[in-house]
Amino acid sequence: MPRASAPAALNATACSPGAFALQGIPGLESLHVWLAIPFCAMYLVALLGNCSLLLVVKREPSLHEPMHLFLGMLSLTDLVLSSSTLPKLLAILWFGKHHISLSACLAQMFFIHAFTAMESGFFLAMAYDRYVAICNPLRHATVLTNTTVAKIALAVVLRGVVLFFPHPFLVGSLPFCKSKVIAHSYCEFMALLKLACADTAASGGYSLSLAFLIGGFDVCFISMSYGLILRTVCRLPSKEAGLKALGTCSSHICVILVFYTTAVFSFLTHRFGHNVPHSVHILIANVYLVVPPTLNPIIYGVRTKKIRDQVLQAVFCRKR
Template sequence: MRETSFCIKFGHLAPFSMSVSNTTYFSNPSHFILLGIPGLEAAHVWISIPFCSMYTITLLGNFTILFIVKMDSSLHEPMYYFLCMLAFTDLVLSTSSIPKMLSIFCFNSREIGFNACLAQLYFIHSFSTIESGIFVAMAFDRYVAICHPLRHSTILNNHTVAKISLAVVLRGVILSLPYPFLVRHWPYCRTNIIPYTQCEHMDVVRLACADIRVSSYYGLFDIIGMTGVDVFFIAVSYIQILRAIFHLPTKEARLKTFGTCTSHICVILTFYVPTVFSSLAARFGYNIPQHLETLLANVYLLVPPMLNPIIYGVRTKQIRDRLIRLVTQNVT
């Protein structure tokens, strides 16, 4: 048990602390064991209730956004195209992890195949990167709409929106491709236990009996390349937006214009804050209790996909009005 615990927490140091005769190497384990939330096993069934509720809200909310935008031709504009991309991305991101999470909590189904683990970590990382890119595109849309309103339809025409969307998707797909290859490359020790609810890159490579600095450095490069650059462009966009808002003649006009950006600011915060905190905790949070680190790792997979459609549904007048009309029509 001590050797297993040691290898879980310091997997990449295991070959240096155990003799070669006591270590069994295998390049591709047949499966991994996901522990769920260590220390809270007795509460797994109870934890599954809010998790299942959040996943249900995620499905209903994001499918509703997709349906409303599809049915209402007046919403066929760049902002709502990007919102549909966000809704689809949230559906894939949550579905790639939460069903397996719930099976662990409800049925103690902890085993996940090696290839299934690789697929899960790839979808989590790639669609997280895609979502970050969508936020940049939405910030650019708000910048053009507020700072250059007369040129909005010219700058962000359908052709430009399609090219931006393709670039966002390709960036996420390409930047995340090395993750499964790096995981497959490393040899592994005797343990195949992952003390989390899902497979993510650093959680898996910690079990490798090798020097995993390449994986760690690439993960940090991806975080800086994704989060750092994206947050920089979003910040630049909103600095220009705020400058334009402060130059408006009346307080009412300033408040009304800024109100069109509040929903976007809210979803940005709900995505980046837990994502960055979880990524840094996975690398440097050695003093964080295991169950707390696991819960934090679940936050960015659960909360943003659930809150995004709620925030846009409440804060965006066109979607809110269309949803009210849809509900009242079905009731009558």
């Protein structure tokens, strides 16, 4: 049975009560099938990499230490974050499944915002772990006990859930008397507000304030942690010891740069790139959500010796 054209499908969905239509990547409809291929490949890598990382951390007792426990939590967050957007994006690009119910749309929006905040929070927790390990190594075992790690993880999860819990209610209570076609590939908060027939200044201000506060707070304290780490390393009498200490931070620094660089680039193009085509905005927004979950397990697998050794050992054991 031939697939309905995108405009026809969008018009039919827009007329359905309680439903929205995700436009996908507007302006690049003719390339949707081809664009889905790299996104599908990245999603498969993200699934395989993060599941493997979780399995390695769980099975190897020597990895049951704060840094790797936080890494396992980060991998779980990456799995949820990528799975909340990529399957629907691929359904749009390959099969023209633009329809999404209001409840599914609100759930997707909540997961995207809440788990992005959790990812940033786990980066902060890992930076704190590196600070204690390098600046106060004798106290590391007593400061970051399993109980403390669990409390930090709970605080990160609660922050993401509680602060973004109002988002679905803020959007769900709005009247949508305009078009119900969302000019995006997923249910983005600001894109939904643009469809409402009411004053959304307060809701938009609340969301932007949260993004700035969470991002600013985490980046500030991550920078502070690494500033103190660098000062401690520079004071070490042995240059080799300093390089070894920084080596334990290299993978963490790489994934932080990947996450915040894509986030800043996406924000700048969305807010100030008025001459940038809308299709480029949508592509960058999707890259921001899929690239960190794809690269994080690769970076940690390559640059962290303990994890690399465990993966190689598992591969060679299977071959034998």
